[in-house]
Amino acid sequence: MPLPAIPAIEEIFTQYSNIFITIIIMVFAxxxxxxxxxxxxxxxxxxxxxxxxxxxxxxxxxxxxxLATILHQLAATYATYIVIAVFAAMVLVLFFYEIKEFTAYISLQLIKHIKGRNLEIYLPGHTKPIYGKVISIDPLFSTIEDIFGNKIHVVNSLLVNAIVKEHTPSIILRLTLRPTANTKLYDLIKRVHTVFDESRIPVFRIHENQIEISKIQGNVIVLNLNVTPISMPIRVSDMIRLINHLMVALKEYDPEIEIVK
Known part of the structure; x- marks a missing residue:
């Protein structure tokens, strides 16, 4: 009884050439x-x-x-493509949110000015901006940290469509003083600036043009100090040290200090 003929290598390659070519192309790609x-x-x-x-x-x-190429070669019917199309549609429907957020995640990774900078962020559908630094970008959401260390989690699809501009973080200290009638306003502002410089708290700085006159009424003068933090997030202990220093150094003016923002 004669043995069945074994197909030659050339015949196997010719019959399944599409599979071999697809594998080679996919591996190189x-x-x-x-x-x-x-x-x-x-x-x-x-x-x-x-x-x-x-x-x-x-x-x-x-x-x-x-796998699709192998199934098509072996089955040689359109049923293979129908099964793959149905499976792809199910994956798209079930994981639409994850796919959308991951696509935005890839886009955020390519934007250089997003991560690690202090920003003013206007999210779509929101009128008030978010101030802070994007400290991490994950596949589904990003984390924004404000100057006080509070963390805000925003989905990537919102952040990638947000209006973003650079922002210099600052804290407004409202300083109420009650100087004598002979005190000149310029000398008072100069005194406040000197006292601030003498605080020796290296995480804050202020310039003369960052001291604004908010109100003058009788013997009451209200100044807004635009304090710029050098390092962030700001520690509560540093804020308390700064406020205590101002209260002691300006005690002759009966000071009141309020953190506006």
Missing amino acids: RILIVRLINSLFERGVFSVGTRVILIRIIDTAVIMII
């Missing part, structure tokens, strides 16, 4: 894309988490394309 991602990661464009997630997505896409 995967290598090139991963090298590009690693290059961007080394330049600081992507974070470690972004790099890992992108490589996983690429690996999943490569495997899906190869």
Whole structure:
């Protein structure tokens, strides 16, 4: 009884050439894309988490394309494409929110002026801005920290569509003084500036043009001090030290101090 003929290698390659060609193309494409991602990661464009997630997505896409090619070659019907299309539609519907936020996450990673800078952020649908620094960008949401260390979590799709401009953080101290009738206003402002410089608290600074006259009524003078923090977030202990120093150094003017913002 004759043995069944074993197909030659050429016949196998000819019959399944589409599968082999697809595998070769996908492997080379995967290598090139991963090298590009690693290059961007080394330049600081992507974070470690972004790099890992992108490589996983690429690996999943490569495997899906190869499997679709194999199924089409073996089944040779449109049922394969129908199953893949239904599966892709289900994934899109079930994970629409995650896909939308991750797409915005990739966009935020490519924007250089977002992370690590003090910003004034106007989110879509909100009239009041958010002041703070974007300290982290995660696949679903980003974290903004204000000058007092309070953290605000914003979804990436809102942040990527926000109006953003650079902002110099500051604190307004409202200083109420009651000088004598012979005290000149210029000398009083100069005295306040000198007292502030003598506080020896290195995390705050103020210039003469950052002292505004808010109100003069009788013997009461109200000044707004635009205090700029050098390091953030601001510690409560530093604020208390500064206020105590001003209260003691200006005690002859019966001072009252209020933190406006």
